[in-house]
Amino acid sequence: MKSIASDLTITFNESSFPILSLTLTSHHRPELDEIRQVIAGGKLLSVEVKKHRKKRSLDANSYAWVLISKMADVLRTSKDEIYIKMLIKYGQREPQLLSVISEGAEMVYRATNNHCVEVGESELNGKVFKHLAILIGSSQFDSLQMSILVDGIVSECRDLNIETMTRAELELLKSGWKK
Numbered sequence: 001m002k003s004i005a006s007d008l009t010i011t012f013n014e015s016s017f018p019i020l021s022l023t024l025t026s027h028h029r030p031e032l033d034e035i036r037q038v039i040a041g042g043k044l045l046s047v048e049v050k051k052h053r054k055k056r057s058l059d060a061n062s063y064a065w066v067l068i069s070k071m072a073d074v075l076r077t078s079k080d081e082i083y084i085k086m087l088i089k090y091g092q093r094e095p096q097l098l099s100v101i102s103e104g105a106e107m108v109y110r111a112t113n114n115h116c117v118e119v120g121e122s123e124l125n126g127k128v129f130k131h132l133a134i135l136i137g138s139s140q141f142d143s144l145q146m147s148i149l150v151d152g153i154v155s156e157c158r159d160l161n162i163e164t165m166t167r168a169e170l171e172l173l174k175s176g177w178k179k
Helices: 029-040 058-075 079-090 102-111 143-159 167-178
Strands: 004-012 018-025 092-101 116-124 127-136
Touching: 058 079, 058 143, 058 167, 079 127, 079 143, 092 102, 092 116, 102 116, 102 127, 143 167
Parallel strands: none
Antiparallel strands: 004 018, 092 127, 116 127
């Protein structure tokens, strides 16, 4: 169950260890009943706490895919190929690189559905290694990251004379993503 914490209280026990009490807001009543049963049964819950980041709306993703489809039609290629090209140019990637023996690079491309890009090559002990960056899919983007991707896609579409939203319409759509 995912919830948003709206309040945190910290107290300390006799051994000076902190005791955290979170106030959570949830709209998942069936899951809450299940959690109550787990606790009532004497079991423990594992909880992960991290900073809340607002996700971008599905409208952003939908609009990106509409434009990607139009680009694919004009360029006579697949939507997936255009999507990967847009992720490479305007997307995000994992901070760590993956180095593999040259012959293994194709396997990584297949395993990641082409969500990677070669960023370098080196040689060690007579073997050639390719350095790959793993691309983060747009479904993981926050509003700012999605905005950058959509701006890039719109720019590419305009270069191809593909009709897009006007700048004003796009700004209005983006302002809705940030709320």
